[in-house]
Structures are given as structure tokens and as C-alpha cells.
Amino acid sequence: MTWSFDSHIHLSDPVYRPEINLILKQMEFLKIKACCVSTNVVNSLETLSLSQQNSLVLPFIGIHPEYANDDLEKIINLIELNQNSISGIGEIGLDPTYVKNNDDAKQQIHVFESLLSTAEKFHKPVSIHSRKSLDDIFEIMTSYDTKHALLHWFDGSKKQLQKAMDMDFFVSFGPVMIYANDKQTLLSKAYASKILVETDGPVRFSRCFEMKSGQISFIPSIIFCASKILEKTYDDMSSLLEENTKCYLGI
DSSP states (O other): OOOEEEEEEESSSSGGGGGHHHHHHHHHHHHEEEOOOSSHHHHHHHHHHHHOOOTTTOOOEOGGGTTTTHHHHHHHHHHTTTTOOOOEEEEEEEEEEOOOSSSHHHHHHHHHHHHHHHHHHHOEEEEEEEEHHHHHHHHHHHHHHOOTEESSOOOOOHHHHHHHHHTTTTEEOOOGGOHHHHHHHHHSSSSSGGGEEEETTTTTTTTGTTTTTGGGGEEEEEHHHHHHHTTTHHHHHHHHHHHHHHHTOOO
16 A cells, blocks of 8 residues: 655644644545654743554654754653654754844754764754755755765755765655646655655645645645656656655655
């Protein structure tokens, strides 16, 4: 039986809370597992709680660059305490959007590098936020293992994509790919063995999604679109993505 994976979604976000039981039933019916990423200490605890309710929720805990001033020591302790039950560390990374001064930039880098070191210590995959910071991410990651690192929502240039492939990163594509030619081109140029799919919910999507928050139920449409771009059958694409995601997760 082939399982699909949403490689990056914030299922523990309050937006999903009113319908979480329905979402979990959808996941069971559609045979989809979710890498549920977190943004800070409180949200990481919520992710852990959700994963304890349902084994289809694969918990990732960490500190998003927006929350770089959160309690780093507490999140590292949380990772250590739950090392046998968490699936990975994330969402972590860099983002100049949230930087107001040089101290903010230094703090983001410190948190990112500390959590990368923690991921290596406990042999966990990482889900990386790289908006407007890909070149800085590449430079930092030369000192860390990239074989189980995902550049989620890859939004770089063709040259940066090739750099990611050369460095052995995974890259993921989401609902935007269905209606954006540039994302379709990037997908076609990525190594087949390094492609994952995601929703990044509750981010909202335009065009055919009518500004709805990303839902687990979008995953089959993303897989179908990817299969057409790569000239594969839906079943072959699903099998490839399952194999890729298991490799990323180390399972």
C-alpha cells in the first residue's frame, strides 16, 4: 500500500483546531501522513500532543526564524526528552523579513546553527525555511549533513536549485506549482530522487484554491500535477514520493 506524505504542514496551528478530528479522518481515508512542523516552544508542545493522538502525525519541533528570540535552551531540552518520539526538527532556518538589526540576524544564525547541531546529535532530519536566504543557508550547511535536510517550499533560481541538488538537499513543492510556470520548471529540473510535496498549510493559496488555507486534501492534486510535469503515471509518482520521503525521514 502506497502512502502519500505532506512533507511540511503546520497541523498544530490554531486555524486547524476546530476541524482537526475531521482532518485526521481525511488523512486516514486518503492514506496521507503529515510532517507536522512547529514554530516555537508552545507550538512544539502542541505538535507533540497532536502526534500522541494520531500516529499519522509525524512531529517536527523547532524554532521558526520569526521566533528566534524564543527559549532556545527549552526547545533543545524538549528535543532531547522526546528524541525517540519526534520525527524531525523544524521549522528552522533564516529569513531577513524578520530582521530589524544586526543582533536579530546574529540571533537567527545562532538558533539555526544550534538546532542543526542538535539534529545531527540525535540523527534527525530538518525542515528548513530559506525565504530570501538561500545563499546564506548554503554557506552554513556546508558544515552540516544535508542528506536528510529539506529546503521546504523551494523558491530559488535554477542555479540555486542545481546548487541544492549538488549539496544533496531535498526540495519540496506545494499547491503554487499547480498554477505557477516557474515552479513547474524548477520541479522538472530537480533530481527525481530529491523531490517531495507539501502544503505548508495554513498558508492560503489563490487561483484554483480560492484563497483557502492549505489542506491535506490538496496533496493528491499536487501529486497529479507533478506526475504530468515529469511524464509519469500517478501511481509511479506516488511511489517515487513515498520512497523519497522515507529516505528524507530516515525510515
